[in-house]
Amino acid sequence: MTTHDTDRLSSRDKILRAAMQLFGEGPGARLSVRAVAARAGVSTGSLRYHFPTQRALQDEVLTRVYDLAIPDDRINDRSVPARDRLVDCLRQVLGGAGVGEQARANLLRVVEQFVQPEPDEEIRAAYLAIEREILRRTIYWLTALEKEGALPEGDNARRARFLMAVVDGLGLTRAMPAEQAVLQSEDDTLQMAVDCVLTLPATGSGGSGLRQGAGD
Structure with missing residues (x-):
């Protein structure tokens, strides 16, 4: 995905993309609010707006990652x-x-x-x-x-x-x-x-x- 394409993503999609990147870099990675917001290029306030809790973000990322990796789970x-x-x-x-x-x-x-x-x-x-x-x-x-x-x-x-x-x-x-x-x-x-x-x-x-x- 090019920089131009990334700019066209919504804040929520940027957050999810960044969180999935962090997850993919190591199964032991913690999806902390600050780390994900920094990778996504959004404020922590914006992240909290879309995902009020760390658990909400974690659950959404897990669902997307495992649905893609193991579609026949x-x-x-x-x-x-x-x-x-x-x-x-x-x-x-x-x-x-x-x-x-x-x-x-x-x-x-x-x-x-x-x-x-x-x-x-x-x-x-x-x-x-x-x-x-x-x-x-x-x-x-x-x-x-x-x-x-x-x-x-x-x-x-x-x-x-x-x-x-x-x-x-x-x-x-x-x-x-x-x-x-x-x-x-x-x-x-x-x-x-x-x-x-x-x-x-x-x-x-x-x-x-x-x-x-x-x-x-």
């Missing part, structure tokens, strides 16, 4: 009930953990990389980048369901953190010498967690790292 298949789609998406996250020996090997690798060493800035940044990317993807799934009316309006970052805590626990269980029916038990737990998210509105300001620093 399972969450968009409305022929399947919302509950089943969200459970399947969470299974995708768990799929990388493996089962049994593979799960134990993956867990040991995580411990060696992020737990055993002294948590310096480089290790912390690497871990947080991975965490934010998984969280962003989960927020995208929840936002998609919210937009189609399958999920009550609420704090999707908070919901996502709850679901990620469930997934983390299930991943740990996969590495333990558990009973053979671990996957069936896992499926029941995922369904229960999804049912909780789909039926209860998420409110409150606690527990959302993505909402912190909204004025940065």
Whole structure:
């Protein structure tokens, strides 16, 4: 896109274009108000007018990025009930953990990389980048369901953190010498967690790292 073409964009489109550029430069990038406004060449007041909260901007960017990158994402298949789609998406996250020996090997690798060493800035940044990317993807799934009316309006970052805590626990269980029916038990737990998210509105300001620093 040329400079002339950029000048013809609305302020809102400039903001979204800048935010998507920042997102594309690194999955761990934070979409801070000041950084996006500076990249877009607009005032922070203009950005706040179009996107009153950092979460509103984040949700819109996530929707656009993932819709373009993964147009056939399972969450968009409305022929399947919302509950089943969200459970399947969470299974995708768990799929990388493996089962049994593979799960134990993956867990040991995580411990060696992020737990055993002294948590310096480089290790912390690497871990947080991975965490934010998984969280962003989960927020995208929840936002998609919210937009189609399958999920009550609420704090999707908070919901996502709850679901990620469930997934983390299930991943740990996969590495333990558990009973053979671990996957069936896992499926029941995922369904229960999804049912909780789909039926209860998420409110409150606690527990959302993505909402912190909204004025940065």
